[in-house]
Amino acid sequence: MDLAALSKTIKDMKDKLDVIFVALIGDPTDESKPGVIIRLDRLERAYRTLVWFGSAMVTLTAAIIAAFVIKLI
Structure with a gap:
């Protein structure tokens, strides 16, 4: 090889x-092209x-059921 x-x-x-870096991190000049790491964070x-x-x-469902049970007793 010369x-x-x-x-x-x-x-x-x-x-x-560079292509792999852009795929992982995203294109720093274009916010609409997030990388894998940013997508995982989202x-x-x-x-x-x-x-x-x-x-x-x-919790809300349990509270409603408890209220009905207490009201029936």
Whole structure:
């Protein structure tokens, strides 16, 4: 391998690494193209919100059932 071929190979590898980096982190110049890490963070936040909402609904349902049971006694 001569120096020119080696230089081209290194440039190609850097370009491929840039593509992988953009896929993981996202495009810093375009907010509409989030990467995998940002999408996972958003998914985790949505999951926590859903768990909180589900817990609130279970508590509310238990309180309503308890109120009916106490009223019947």
